[in-house]
Amino acid sequence: SQELEQSPQSLIVQEGKNLTINCTSSKTLYGLYWYKQKYGEGLIFLMMLQKGGEEKSHEKITAKLDEKKQQSSLHITASQPSHAGIYLCGADNYGQNFVFGPGTRLSVLP
Amino acid sequence: DTAVSQTPKYLVTQMGNDKSIKCEQNLGHDTMYWYKQDSKKFLKIMFSYNNKELIINETVPNRFSPKSPDKAHLNLHINSLELGDSAVYFCASSRQGSNYGYTFGSGTRLTVV
Numbered sequence: 001s002q003e004l005e006q007s008p009q010s011l012i013v014q015e016g017k018n019l020t021i022n023c024t025s026s027k028t029l030y031g032l033y034w035y036k037q038k039y040g041e042g043l044i045f046l047m048m049l050q051k052g053g054e055e056k057s058h059e060k061i062t063a064k065l066d067e068k069k070q071q072s073s074l075h076i077t078a079s080q081p082s083h084a085g086i087y088l089c090g091a092d093n094y095g096q097n098f099v100f101g102p103g104t105r106l107s108v109l110p
Numbered sequence: 111d112t113a114v115s116q117t118p119k120y121l122v123t124q125m126g127n128d129k130s131i132k133c134e135q136n137l138g139h140d141t142m143y144w145y146k147q148d149s150k151k152f153l154k155i156m157f158s159y160n161n162k163e164l165i166i167n168e169t170v171p172n173r174f175s176p177k178s179p180d181k182a183h184l185n186l187h188i189n190s191l192e193l194g195d196s197a198v199y200f201c202a203s204s205r206q207g208s209n210y211g212y213t214f215g216s217g218t219r220l221t222v223v
Binding site: 102 | 217
């Protein structure tokens with residue numbers, strides 16, 4: 001079955017710094033989803049990528065899917081304390097099931 | 111060993127029936143969750159529960175109820191199933207008060223016909 005790995009496991013950055021979180025799949029991805037979790041608020045959908053080479057942005061967050069559709073990166077520009085939380089990638093295994101990565105914990109120091 | 115296991119993986123049932131989905135975690139986590147994933151893969155939290163507190167998303171119909179016989183289990187019981195309940199339901203667990211990661215189950219695909 002498909003597995004997702006994320007790196008790093010946790011990340012501490014100073015406010016204003018850029019950062020990148022990676023998500024790697026053992027198989028070619030059909031759809032790759034990024035979510036953010038803030039404790040007590042559940043999972044918030046950020047972006048979905050489906051095509052090789054695709055890139056999407058929302059405010060200061062950019063997500064990319066590589067051409068082989070096995071790796072995605074989430075990049076945050078000029079991080080703010082409001083970006084802190086746990087970021088999870090999720091993948092649609094061609095409709096058979098949906099799997100999540102283990103998550104990356106981001107802390108942003110003011 | 112599976113860390114968070116859900117059963118069944120697939121469930122097809124008729125409208126009006128009552129069904130349960132079971133979730134068990136062997137991670138020693140003290141907080142468990144139920145999420146509903148819709149056709150667009152949006153995840154909506156339904157419940158979070160530890161041995162002290164049950165937090166219910168107020169948009170969840172009261173036909174849905176979590177039942178926790180112990181810290182390692184959080185089952186989801188659904189009464190009077192409706193067509194709109196068809197979705198994938200995920201169980202997850204974490205440490206309480208957590209800024210730690212979640213561990214998700216593999217999901218239960220519920221189809222109401």
